[in-house]
Amino acid sequence: MRFAGKTVVLCVTGGIAAYKAADLTSKLHQNGATVHVLMTESATQFIAPMTFETLSGNRAVVDTFDRSFPWEVEHISLAKAADVFVIAPATANVIAKAAHGIADDMVTTTLLATKAPVVVAPAMNTGMYDNPVTQENLATLRKRGFHIIEPDAGHLACGDSGRGKLPDTPTLLWGIEKALTEQDLAGRHVLVTAGPTQEAMDPVRFLSNHSTGKMGYAIAARAAMRGADATLVSGPTALDTPHGVTRVDIVSARDMYDAVTSRAPEQDFIIKAAAVGDYRPAQTADEKLKKGDGEMNIELTRNPDILAALGKDKKPGQLLCGFAMETQNLLDNAESKLRRKNCDMLVANSLRDKGAGFGTDTNVVTLITRDSETELPIMTKEEVADCLLTEILKRTKEQDGSSGIKPTDGPA
Numbered sequence: 364m365r366f367a368g369k370t371v372v373l374c375v376t377g378g379i380a381a382y383k384a385a386d387l388t389s390k391l392h393q394n395g396a397t398v399h400v401l402m403t404e405s406a407t408q409f410i411a412p413m414t415f416e417t418l419s420g421n422r423a424v425v426d427t428f429d430r431s432f433p434w435e436v437e438h439i440s441l442a443k444a445a446d447v448f449v450i451a452p453a454t455a456n457v458i459a460k461a462a463h464g465i466a467d468d469m470v471t472t473t474l475l476a477t478k479a480p481v482v483v484a485p486a487m488n489t490g491m492y493d494n495p496v497t498q499e500n501l502a503t504l505r506k507r508g509f510h511i512i513e514p515d516a517g518h519l520a521c522g523d524s525g526r527g528k529l530p531d532t533p534t535l536l537w538g539i540e541k542a543l544t545e546q547d548l549a550g551r552h553v554l555v556t557a558g559p560t561q562e563a564m565d566p567v568r569f570l571s572n573h574s575t576g577k578m579g580y581a582i583a584a585r586a587a588m589r590g591a592d593a594t595l596v597s598g599p600t601a602l603d604t605p606h607g608v609t610r611v612d613i614v615s616a617r618d619m620y621d622a623v624t625s626r627a628p629e630q631d632f633i634i635k636a637a638a639v640g641d642y643r644p645a646q647t648a649d650e651k652l653k654k655g656d657g658e659m660n661i662e663l664t665r666n667p668d669i670l671a672a673l674g675k676d677k678k679p680g681q682l683l684c685g686f687a688m689e690t691q692n693l694l695d696n697a698e699s700k701l702r703r704k705n706c707d708m709l710v711a712n713s714l715r716d717k718g719a720g721f722g723t724d725t726n727v728v729t730l731i732t733r734d735s736e737t738e739l740p741i742m743t744k745e746e747v748a749d750c751l752l753t754e755i756l757k758r759t760k761e762q763d764g765s766s767g768i769k770p771t772d773g774p775a
Contacts, residue, residue, distance in 0.1 A: 364395030365540055371396045372445040372477070374470045375415070377405025379520040380452035380486040380529035385410065387451060387532050388418045394536070399441055400424070401470050403457070424469050442476035447542050450474070451512075452486030452529045455497050461509075462500035480542040484512040484535055489525030512538040537588075537606040546590030547756060553591040554630045555583040556623060556637035556669075558598030560616045564661065565648035572638045573721040576600035578686075579636035581744040583608045585752060586632075594630075596622045598637060616640050616666035623669055627676070632755055634684045635670050636710075638721075642666060674705030682759055684708040684751070690715060697731050707758065708732050710751060717741075730754055 371391050375384045384400075391398050400415040400423040412423035424441070442448075450457060450470070457470060461483070466472040474481065483504060491497060492514060505511055512535060515528040529535075557579020561569040580602050583595040587607035595604070596611045596619060604610040611626075613619045616639045627633060642663040652659070670685045677683055685706045687697040690713065697711035712728045714720045718741040719727040726747045730737040739750055 364393075365536070366391055366543075367395030369396050369446040369543060370399070370444050371539065372399050372401060372441050372448045372473065372479070373415075374401045374403075374448070374450040374453075374457075374474070375406045375410070376403045376450065376452060376454045376457045376470065377409060378452045378454050378486050379409060381406050381409040383529050383532070384451055385414050385418060387535050388415055390532050390536060391539075392419055397421070399444070401441070401473060403468055403470050426469065439473075439476055442473050442479075445477050445479040447482060447539055448474060448477045448479045449482045449484070449535075449539055451482070451484035451535055453483045455485075455487050455491045455494075455500075458483065458485060458497060458500050458504070462503040480508075480510060482510045482512060482539055482542045484529055484538070485514050485527070486529035487514075487527050488519060488521050489523050489527045492527045493525075510538060510542045534606060541588055541607075544588050544590075548586055548752065549590030551586075551591045551631045551756075552594075552629055553583075553586040553632045553634065554594045554596065554623065554626055555579050555586065555634045556596045556619060556639075557583065558600040558602075559638050560598045560619055560640045560666075561614050562616065562640050562643035562666070563647045564644050565650065565652045567651045570640060570643065572640065574598070574638035575722045576602050576637075577722070577724065578726060578744050578747070579634075580605055582634055582636055582748040582751065585745060585748040589752065591632075594626060596626075596637070616643065616669070620667045620669050620672070624672060624676075627673055627681075628678060630681065631759070632682050632684070633673055634751070634755075635673070636686050638688070639669060640666055668704075670704045670706065677705065680759075680762065682707045682755055682762075684710065684755060687711045688720070689713055694729065694731070694736065697729070701731055701733065708751075708755065732758070 375381050388398050398419040399421050400419055402423055402425045415423040460471045466475045501511055514526050515530050516526045517528050518524050519527050558576030559572045559574040561571045563569045583593045584605035587593040593608045595608050611622050613622050643666050645662040645664040673683055683706050685704055687700050687709055689696050693711050693713045697709050701709040709731045710728050711731055712719045716727040718725040725741050726744050727741050728739050728747055
């Protein structure tokens with residue numbers, strides 16, 4: 364579970380979006396978090412404390428001077444217990460208090476005492492949000508290391524349209540998880556390819572493969588979660604764009620070649636997880652090919668080899684990782700591909716292994732370099748992604764150390 368073993372102190376302030384915090388509380392609890400809810404007095408005018416108590420299994424705290432609690436000073440004990448401190452929704456009023464150190468209720472006194480990472484999700488009228496005072500206060504919080512989840516734009520409860528909507532629960536969960544995640548890839552540019560390519564035969568048919576893109580999407584998602592500037596070049600899939608990832612959609616292998624090679628010079632890591640078609644029809648018919656009485660023969664021609672091109676033009680310090688899916692002689696074929704394509708690392712998996720292959724949520728892989736082979740047990744694709752990124756980062760730091768190059772520092 365995403366938040367297993369974590370304590371989340373969730374602060375709910377007085378705005379119409381307070382009702383959305385109920386779903387956030389529920390999802391945090393379902394994902395293993397211990398959730399303690401603090402409410403401002405005005406928040407109780409929009410939603411009852413009992414709602415949060417039912418969803419979290421813990422008492423919702425409103426009154427700083429409530430005597431019905433254990434002997435410890437409650438706002439201090441909660442401040443110490445928090446792994447992450449979340450204010451959602453955050454009104455202009457509580458943002459202003461946080462920026463200027465005002466502590467006059469349970470939410471702001473606990474906030475001032477905590478050393479946990481703080482996530483702030485503003486929600487208010489568009490005019491209030493765009494007001495220079497509010498923007499200056501948010502800028503102050505950012506400088507202090509607060510994690511700000513930008514509001515959505517749309518129709519607001521007051522009748523206005525514009526920025527100020529509290530984001531949906533998945534976006535809030537992503538922001539909270541990111542605040543809990545070490546930003547060890549901050550300052551790094553990571554390009555990931557994913558999914559299949561489609562090579563048109565005619566306006567109706569194409570040649571392709573069974574790739575769903577799940578492995579590449581998992582890598583891009585985890586890279587962004589760990590602070591990277593992540594770009595995902597994706598063939599046609601049914602997957603949503605991961606939070607924090609810039610997605611570039613392509614169709615054919617030639618499209619992918621252009622999209623990847625044009626962006627390659629600015630990347631620190633390039634991870635080629637896509638299942639790219641090796642061949643395409645030599646001619647694409649302008650009209651639908653009609654079925655005849657005999658066999659149909661289609662002449663194929665080679666597509667450009669993206670991985671080989673990247674290996675040939677690899678810039679100093681750039682790490683290139685390829686993927687190899689095989690049905691036989693896995694390690695021999697993968698090691699050969701590693702050397703032929705001038706890769707730094709190759710992720711090898713077999714379609715024959717249970718839990719690996721196309722369309723699964725798990726994978727069984729071996730990480731291969733020129734001097735090592737690391738066989739991983741069956742894992743979720745997100746876990747495989749983290750192991751891969753950690754190994755890439757480790758090797759990059761070793762290279763940086765040996766060459767005297769200092770890794771790019773990320774934001775504090």
